[in-house]
Amino acid sequence: MQNAQRIIKSYRRNRIMVCVLVAFITLFLTLGIRFISQRNLNQERIHTFVSHSVNALDKILLPLQAGRETLQALVGAPCPDAHLTLRKRAAxxxxxxxxxxxxxxxxxxxSIFGDRDVPIRQVQPDxxxxxxxxxxxxDKSLLKGSPILIQWYPVSDSGEDGVMQIVNIDLITKMxxxxxxxxxxxxSLNVGNKFLRYGQNVTDSLAFTQDTMILSQTSGHFPFTITVSGPGxxxxxxxxxxxxxxxxxLLSLLLGYIAWLATASRMSFTWEINLGLAAREFELFCQPLLNARTQKCVGVEILLRWNNPRQGWISPDVFIPLAEEHNLIVPLTRYVIMETVRQIGYFPANKGFHIGINxxxxxxxNGVLLQDLNRYWFNARPKQQLIIELTERDALLDVDYRIVRELHRKEVKLAIDDFGTGNSSLSWLEKLRPDVLKIDKSFTTALGTDAVxxxxxxxxxxxxxxLNIELVAEGVETQEQARYLRHHGVNILQGFLYARPMPLKDFPQWLAESSPPPAPRNGHVMPAMPLH
Incomplete structure (x- = not known):
């Protein structure tokens, strides 16, 4: 069977692993999201820059295009007549x-030199x-060697007549x-087969290093392209x-801590108990009680066993204390009452046969026990005698004595289990007025060996x-112990000498044969561990 330290350590380890996993996933997701967000922002900035550059040049060239008809009308007019208009337009x-x-x-x-007589092909071969x-x-006229952007609009079909507007490319470059x-x-600016880079002259080719990112955008109005490069x-x-x-x-640590708090109930043994209850993984066993003189079975104590499909057999010494610590003992006991009533047919249907439930x-x-008994036990009207076994190690001061009186009125007997092992006052015997005292097996085992x-x-x-209270001795394992107890007036005996705990379905056969039950299933030895 699993021990408490091993199970708790396993759940704590799994819980830590989940929290660490949450922290690492948060870390990677945060960095990933920040990376994607920053990358998208960078891409947006690049596209915005390129779009802004294209739009800026479009805004420069569109007014030139809009005023071309006025300038085209001047072609052929004498220069003295057109010069002033050209200067005003340029200004x-x-x-x-x-x-x-x-x-x-x-x-x-x-507009600058006035009258001229220069073949255009000498100035611009294209x-x-x-x-x-x-x-x-x-530029080959004013600022020789400097880059220029020319906008040409022909007037004649031959193309020999036209208007040439030279844009201040130095200003454009800075903009x-x-x-x-x-x-x-x-x-870089690309027009036809020419390229202009920032801070450089016009070239016939454009080359970037292999590790640079390149993005280009072409104007929708004019035949030029803006190209940018960078690390990406x-x-x-x-x-x-x-x-x-x-x-x-910081965020991963915060979510890891939140995961630690969130898994406090779901990744703990208490969650396992709740899951076991929902899946009906708990099984009822019983251990017979015999009359010391007649050797006749007069009742059973109902015990709870747990064959957890995820952990294997779990000892009651493990799950009962944890259930008590985390306020799950009441649901467990309610489950025992419900299952006992459901399987009541395995026991003799007479008032002389009693069933003990811890x-x-x-x-x-708050009367919860009385409500559960009214709902499940009394509603089914079983003929067997019900004995409520209250463990002395429990805080007996928590017992509502009004409920005890009501149980007595309903003919439910009250037993104090493991009597002599706790710190209870003898005055509680008067307040509780139990019908049965169950002598703890540690005292039974000491008979004949431990004088104290x-x-x-x-x-x-x-x-x-x-006090005229019925006595039951637990843990009877030898004939010597049985004789001693019988000689001293203990009439009901319980222990391995007579029977080990067995599944409820095996009890009728044991009762018929008056012999120990078959070997435990799956090779597991099931020690007698009551629900307390």
């Missing part, structure tokens, strides 16, 4: 460095064009191409994870006879 837009008019492929008028163009190039470290380490949202979130560790540890003193409080205990046994016998 109004602010983001435009210069505006030029081209006729027959010749740049003949500029122009003129019969289609509107957005060109990323290098939208500046990286946001450490999230974004590099930003996940990598940065992972790098930021150690800063989240203190919070994650009851804790706490069951007497033998003397105490004699005193208990004399006390019972003086």
């Amino acid at each position: 109004t837009l602010q983001t435009v460095r210069s505006i030029a008019l081209i006729k027959d492929g010749i740049l003949y008028c500029s 122009l003129p064009s019969s289609q509107p163009q957005l060109v990323l190039s290098t 939208m191409l500046e990286p946001q470290r450490p999230l974004i380490t590099d930003v 949202a996940s990598e940065l979130a992972l790098m930021n994870l150690p800063s989240q560790l203190p919070l994650a540890v 009851v804790a003193a706490s069951h007497f409080r 205990n033998s003397t105490v046994t004699d005193i208990i016998i004399a006390l019972g006879q003086r």
Whole structure:
């Protein structure tokens, strides 16, 4: 059978494992959630940055597109007539460095230089064009070598006539191409086959290191793309994870402690007892009581056994004290009463046969015992004599003496079990007025071997006879003990000498044969351990 220390240690170990598991899961989930949250936030910031850059350039180019018709109408007009309009337009837009008019492929008028006579192909090889163009190039006129962004709008079908607006790309670079470290380490503008990086000149290629993340977004209005690179949202979130560790540890400890409190009832032996009651894992055994002179069985004591499918056979010495400690002894006793009534047919149906049921003193409080007996025992109207056995080790002061009187009125006998082993006052015998005193087996075993205990046994016998209380001796194992007790007036004997505890279904056969019951099931030896 399982012992108390082993079972409690097992449940405590399982409970600790669950709490540690909860703490670790909380730790990993917290770090995981923080990682995912930070990664998503980084991704959102990257997308926001790219979208903002594209929108910013769109806002610069859209006003240029909106005013193109006014400028296209000036193409072919003499430069002195158009120059003032070009200067006002460039000043109004602010983001435009210069505006030029081209006729027959010749740049003949500029908002900055006025009259000019320069072939456009010498200034920008990609122009003129019969289609509107957005060109990323290098300035060869004003700030030679500096990057420029050109917006070209043709006027003629041949494309030799048109308007060229040069955007202040240096200002644009500062507005939208500046990286946001450490999230974004590099930003570039791509127009056609040209690229412009922050702080660099226009190039024909764009290369990033293999370990960088790349995200691109193309404008919905103009043919340009913004590309950003960096270590990546996940990598940065992972790098930021150690800063989240203190919070994650604190939260995991908190939930681990909550799990410890939450499992106090569910992962404890008390939960196991409740589960056993619900699953009807407890089984009733009985041990016969014999008349010392006639050797006739006059009654039984009902005992409770527990074959736990998860732990194996559990001794009453383990689960009864724990049940008493955690206020589960009353449900256990109620279960015994219900099962005894349900299986009452195994016992002789006559008033002379008594059935003893162990009851804790706490069951007497508030009339609970009387309510249970009225509901289960008296309602079934069994013919056998009921004896309520109250363990002397219990706090007898908890007994409601009014309930005792009511039990006597209902012809229920009261016995004090294990008499002589507790610290009760003799005055309680007067208050309780028990019908039976059960001499503890420690005194029975000492007969003939221990002079002190033998003397105490004699005193208990004399006390019972003086008070006219029926005496029952527990733990009788030898003929010598039986003869001694019979000689000294103890009329009811109980012990291994006559029968070991047996399942209720085996009792009729034992009673018929007047011999010990069959061997215990499954090879388990079931010691006599009453419900107390």
